[in-house]
Amino acid sequence: MKITFEPKEKVVATYLNHRVVTDEPIEQGGEDSALNPFQTFLTAIGTCGGVFMKMFYKKYNLSLDGAYLNQDCEFDDHGMLNKVVITVHVGNSFPMDKQNALIANLKVCKVKKHLNPDIIFEYKIEQ
DSSP states (O other), rough: OEEEETTTOOOOETTTTTEEOOOOOOOTTTTTSSOOOHHHHHHHHHHHHHHHHHHHHHHHOOOTTTEEEEEEEEOOOTTTEEEEEEEEEETTTTOGGGGHHHHHHHHHHHHHHHSSSEEEEEEEEEE
């Protein structure tokens, strides 16, 4: 991974021929043209879950129409992540007898496994 610097507060990571650009808010000297590094980190948690959700739906030949994840994060008094709530909107045709299997599949996420084990993960299913 190579980290380079662009004008103002932009920082770019190039890894395996992909570029991730980060920026800072205007009030911190940036242009607010991209997520900041911490926001980028938080998206890794959600998108990892999304990858495993898509794999689950593909395995069971389920439609992703109307399906999506919402991720809400809670922080302690020091600004440290202490809870992640993932609400799984399963879409219109999801067989609810598979909800436990879907949640188990989301928990396999490699990003989640690298986090502090004290961080609480809560999963909710909504139709």
